[in-house]
Amino acid sequence: xxxxxxxxxxxxxxxxxxxxxxxxxxxxxxxxxxxxxxxxxxxxxxxxxxxxxxxxxxxxxxxxxxxxxxxxxxxxxxxxxxxxxxxxxxxxxxxxxxxxxxxxxxxxxxxxxxxxxxxxxxxxxxxxxxxxxxxxxxxxxxxxxxxxxxxxxxxxxxxxxxxxxxxxxxxxxxxxxxxxxxxxxxxxxxxxxxxxxxxxxxxxxxxxxxxxxxxxxxxxxxxxxxxxxxxxxxxxxxxxxxxxxxxxxxxxxxxxxxxxxxxxxxxxxxxxxxxxxxxxxxxxxxxxxxxxxxxxxxxxxxxxxxxxxxxxxxxxxxxxxxxxxxxxxxxxxxxxxxxxxxxxxxxxxxxxxxxxxxxxxxxxxxxxxxxxxxxxxxxxxxxxxxxxxxxxxxxxxxxxxxxxxxxxxxxxxxxxxxxxxxxxxxxxxxxxxxxxxxxxxxxxxxxxxxxxxxxxxxxxxxxxxxxxxxxxxxxxx
Amino acid sequence: xxxxxxxxxxxxxxxxxxxxxxxxxxxxxxxxxxxxxxxxxxxxxxxxxxxxxxxxxxxxxxxxxxxxxxxxxxxxxxxxxxxxxxxxxxxxxxxxxxxxxxxxxxxxxxxxxxxxxxxxxxxxxxxxxxxxxxxxxxxxxxxxxxxxxxxxxxxxxxxxxxxxxxxxxxxxxxxxxxxxxxxxxxxxxxxxxxxxxxxxxxxxxxxxxxxxxxxxxxxxxxxxxxxxxxxxxxxxxxxxxxxxxxxxxxxxxxxxxxxxxxxxxxxxxxxxxxxxxxxxxxxxxxxxxxxxxxxxxxxxxxxxxxxxxxxxxxxxxxxxxxxxxxxxxxxxxxxxxxxxxxxxxxxxxxxxxxxxxxxxxxxxxxxxxxxxxxxxxxxxxxxxxxxxxxxxxxxxxxxxxxxxxxxxxxxxxxxxxxxxxxxxxxxxxxxxxxxxxxxxxxxxxxxxxxxxxxxxxxxxxxxxxxxxxxxxxxxxxxxxxxxxxxxxxxxxxxxxxxxxxxx
Numbered sequence: 001x002x003x004x005x006x007x008x009x010x011x012x013x014x015x016x017x018x019x020x021x022x023x024x025x026x027x028x029x030x031x032x033x034x035x036x037x038x039x040x041x042x043x044x045x046x047x048x049x050x051x052x053x054x055x056x057x058x059x060x061x062x063x064x065x066x067x068x069x070x071x072x073x074x075x076x077x078x079x080x081x082x083x084x085x086x087x088x089x090x091x092x093x094x095x096x097x098x099x100x101x102x103x104x105x106x107x108x109x110x111x112x113x114x115x116x117x118x119x120x121x122x123x124x125x126x127x128x129x130x131x132x133x134x135x136x137x138x139x140x141x142x143x144x145x146x147x148x149x150x151x152x153x154x155x156x157x158x159x160x161x162x163x164x165x166x167x168x169x170x171x172x173x174x175x176x177x178x179x180x181x182x183x184x185x186x187x188x189x190x191x192x193x194x195x196x197x198x199x200x201x202x203x204x205x206x207x208x209x210x211x212x213x214x215x216x217x218x219x220x221x222x223x224x225x226x227x228x229x230x231x232x233x234x235x236x237x238x239x240x241x242x243x244x245x246x247x248x249x250x251x252x253x254x255x256x257x258x259x260x261x262x263x264x265x266x267x268x269x270x271x272x273x274x275x276x277x278x279x280x281x282x283x284x285x286x287x288x289x290x291x292x293x294x295x296x297x298x299x300x301x302x303x304x305x306x307x308x309x310x311x312x313x314x315x316x317x318x319x320x321x322x323x324x325x326x327x328x329x330x331x332x333x334x335x336x337x338x339x340x341x342x343x344x345x346x347x348x349x350x351x352x353x354x355x356x357x358x359x360x361x362x363x364x365x366x367x368x369x370x371x372x373x374x375x376x377x378x379x380x381x382x383x384x385x386x387x388x389x390x391x392x393x394x395x396x397x398x399x400x401x402x403x404x405x406x407x408x409x410x411x412x413x414x415x416x417x418x419x420x421x422x423x424x425x426x427x428x429x430x431x432x433x434x435x436x437x438x439x440x441x442x443x444x445x446x447x448x449x450x451x452x453x454x455x456x457x458x459x460x461x462x463x464x465x466x467x468x469x470x471x472x473x474x475x476x477x
Numbered sequence: 478x479x480x481x482x483x484x485x486x487x488x489x490x491x492x493x494x495x496x497x498x499x500x501x502x503x504x505x506x507x508x509x510x511x512x513x514x515x516x517x518x519x520x521x522x523x524x525x526x527x528x529x530x531x532x533x534x535x536x537x538x539x540x541x542x543x544x545x546x547x548x549x550x551x552x553x554x555x556x557x558x559x560x561x562x563x564x565x566x567x568x569x570x571x572x573x574x575x576x577x578x579x580x581x582x583x584x585x586x587x588x589x590x591x592x593x594x595x596x597x598x599x600x601x602x603x604x605x606x607x608x609x610x611x612x613x614x615x616x617x618x619x620x621x622x623x624x625x626x627x628x629x630x631x632x633x634x635x636x637x638x639x640x641x642x643x644x645x646x647x648x649x650x651x652x653x654x655x656x657x658x659x660x661x662x663x664x665x666x667x668x669x670x671x672x673x674x675x676x677x678x679x680x681x682x683x684x685x686x687x688x689x690x691x692x693x694x695x696x697x698x699x700x701x702x703x704x705x706x707x708x709x710x711x712x713x714x715x716x717x718x719x720x721x722x723x724x725x726x727x728x729x730x731x732x733x734x735x736x737x738x739x740x741x742x743x744x745x746x747x748x749x750x751x752x753x754x755x756x757x758x759x760x761x762x763x764x765x766x767x768x769x770x771x772x773x774x775x776x777x778x779x780x781x782x783x784x785x786x787x788x789x790x791x792x793x794x795x796x797x798x799x800x801x802x803x804x805x806x807x808x809x810x811x812x813x814x815x816x817x818x819x820x821x822x823x824x825x826x827x828x829x830x831x832x833x834x835x836x837x838x839x840x841x842x843x844x845x846x847x848x849x850x851x852x853x854x855x856x857x858x859x860x861x862x863x864x865x866x867x868x869x870x871x872x873x874x875x876x877x878x879x880x881x882x883x884x885x886x887x888x889x890x891x892x893x894x895x896x897x898x899x900x901x902x903x904x905x906x907x908x909x910x911x912x913x914x915x916x917x918x919x920x921x922x923x924x925x926x927x928x929x930x931x932x933x934x935x936x937x938x939x940x941x942x943x944x945x946x947x948x949x950x951x952x953x954x955x956x957x958x959x960x961x962x963x964x965x966x967x968x969x970x971x972x973x974x975x976x977x978x979x980x
Contacts (some may be wrong), residue, residue, distance in 0.1 A: 391655075465547055469547060
């Protein structure tokens with residue numbers, strides 16, 4: 001019992017708090033409108049502190065090995081919570097401006113976070129699937145929250161239908177693996193497959209699993225939902241969608257492919273290479289044609305996912321650590337990018353066209369500087385953290401003997417640099433459009449949050465060493 | 478060791494003062510004065526490298542070494558030898574002039590402009606002193622950001638096209654270099670440049686790495702056929718931007734050949750030296766002819782820069798054919814030292830030429846040669862300086878432009894008569910395009926009444942021109958101070974470049 005409490009404490013705390021807030025909000029929402037928000041932040045901080053305080057270096061298992069708590073899970077959870085925290089702070093500004101701020105947003109976000117945390121700790125297929133569904137269903141609902149917006153409803157529908165299909169494929173693949181191996185537990189699957197080798201049925205199941213994973217990642221050719229959903233969702237929700245769930249997708253892939261099916265590395269490696277190459281091409285090339293900033297960031301996400309898949313593809317522990325570093329730093333940059341859009345937007349004006357940023361360097365130098373840092377970091381220019389994310393992945397790709405793939409990836413990022421530069425050009429080299437209002441109405445917390453993200457991207461770019469060692473340490477345990 | 482970390486100070490002081498200047502948004506005068514004095518301070522500090530330098534050894538000096546990213550064995554590893562030290566001093570010197578030259582001609586957001594140049598100063602010093610490949614790469618790339626913003630914000634009409642082209646070309650070149658670094662790291666387990674130089678490499682690997690380096694450095698220098706970004710960038714860049722671009726950034730490519738290509742991939746360099754020599758000769762002959770027909774002064778000087786940098790690459794890669802033909806090491810040394818002198822001298826001369834064009838542009842707001850004529854009538858003092866710099870650009874004996882070119886041509890004669898002959902045509906072409914431009918701009922009748930209204934140099938402009946003129950002439954008569962410090966390093970480099978690294 002003690003053991004159980006120790007392992008599960010973060011999830012239990014989060015669940016209780018979200019239930020309490022769901023009920024409580026109904027009572028105090030009128031009188032203390034900010035209370036739910038504040039309590040949510042407090043909850044997240046507490047959960048984060050619990051995880052850090054009980055950080056688990058060794059792997060502890062629970063429920064007959066259905067639930068695991070190890071260094072990887074803890075690091076991923078801390079990152080997810082941090083992203084959720086930032087997302088809530090940034091989103092509140094957006095929601096308040098449009099009078100759609102409700103307690104449910106935070107509660108659903110917390111439940112979605114709970115799903116992600118379960119996912120990060122899942123050590124058999126049932127708990128994995130449960131975590132995935134908890135996360136996804138809350139996300140669908142969150143997007144649909146702005147119920148008077150046609151775009152939001154459309155993108156929620158799209159996301160739901162396609163997501164359900166991907167989940168179905170994933171489930172089908174898992175059932176094939178289960179049918180062949182006779183166990184749901186990753187550890188057992190691993191042992192059985194090492195003994196018997198990978199049969200054709202397992203290979204077939206693997207293909208279905210990979211399709212489902214590729215969808216969740218938004219990797220090409222299963223990427224078509226990403227731009228539509230990112231664009232259609234209210235920006236305050238897009239920024240939540242673009243950060244923590246990507247870390248969850250990493251967790252999903254890590255648990256399923258590495259812990260469960262690493263024996264089949266020969267099979268999934270080539271498929272991952274195809275997915276990665278396609279994602280890099282589609283993401284970088286199509287992003288050039290976008291005029292909408294949210295769509296452009298969506299395509300850039302696809303390209304970044306290509307890099308993360310490259311890290312996975314190497315099939316060695318350092319490669320997974322590199323992919324993990326990439327996904328966490330990517331989430332940070334992405335949330336910052338959408339945060340800037342939120343800061344610029346106001347009621348009736350979404351500021352999501354690239355044109356809307358024109359002359360930002362004059363109108364609001366600080367905001368422009370933050371965006372500059374984020375964009376250059378995404379483009380992989382030092383001294384920002386995005387460069388090291390690419391560097392560590394490429395190092396592992398070269399180490400694994402795929403030098404030509406590394407060359408291809410860097411060529412694609414040169415193409416990618418173009419559309420980031422184009423945004424910088426609009427911000428700094430173009431004159432402000434007429435009747436452009438100064439962007440000084442963002443709430444203080446949003447401004448502080450953005451400065452924090454920008455500083456972190458720079459600081460991690462100058463001193464990435466500790467984070468990198470941490471990631472490679474938890475992976476090797 | 479408790480030695481004062483001079484190199485770190487030279488890197489971080491300018492960057493820090495750049496950040497400080499950024500904050501002086503509403504005090505342009507203070508921003509200017511602060512920038513000028515801090516860049517002068519950095520220059521004086523950098524002279525400490527010269528006075529404290531031990532010219533008898535090829536070892537790295539002023540070394541600072543600390544672990545930076547432990548997981549990948551990346552180090553904060555700095556040091557200079559006789560090759561990088563003169564380039565660092567050239568950097569700090571040019572920055573002073575670049576900052577000072579911008580005092581009156583930049584009106585808008587001057588604090589950002591100044592900050593960009595101060596930061597570039599630190600970054601460029603870091604590029605020349607980094608002894609860890611990743612550290613080198615970080616600064617190499619980071620340098621693009623301020624230059625990109627400078628050209629894009631304060632540039633001419635087609636500045637956006639020019640600056641994006643500049644950025645993407647350089648970025649494209651350098652990513653190949655990054656992959657080469659990663660490959661070598663994979664082999665040797667460290668990113669130290671000294672380890673890279675010492676490690677054995679198979680012939681095929683050397684070929685690929687050499688080509689990757691060639692792409693990266695050829696774009697930067699720039700060599701034919703990847704030179705097309707340079708005329709665009711120069712034409713659109715503000716004066717100080719052109720100065721830093723021509724005087725220092727181009728040298729980073731040449732420095733790369735000396736620090737990376739020759740010592741790390743000697744066998745591939747030996748096998749492919751004909752390629753670099755051929756491209757250099759094309760730059761010298763063909764680009765010179767292009768320079769001849771330019772109508773825009775800045776474009777003309779930009780093309781002449783490409784031709785002069787052709788001499789740098791030619792001098793660097795002559796050593797293999799000299800040693801094959803004659804076995805004489807003196808000729809090889811002369812080629813490399815000529816290349817180094819040419820780099821420093823071109824840094825001074827191109828800076829002077831761009832500053833001179835900037836002086837005229839500030840008064841007339843055009844760079845078209847045809848708009849001028851008879852400037853000597855209204856600006857006699859200025860005309861004297863322009864003539865000095867034009868002579869130096871044409872390689873007249875007694876100026877620094879002569880020394881480097883002459884040494885390279887002499888070395889070329891030891892390698893192959895025809896190479897030398899082709900290279901020597903520069904004495905004709907260089908004189909032709911430079912002096913013809915001078916004739917059309919400075920002399921002749923005053924056809925444009927705006928020219929008649931031009932005021933002669935201000936005191937600030939006069940001082941800048943005077944400093945440069947003295948430097949050009951002193952270096953022309955007495956290049957020994959630079960030759961002496963680099964001699965041991967060049968000999969060591971030739972030894973490395975001649976030692977096969979095949980396992």
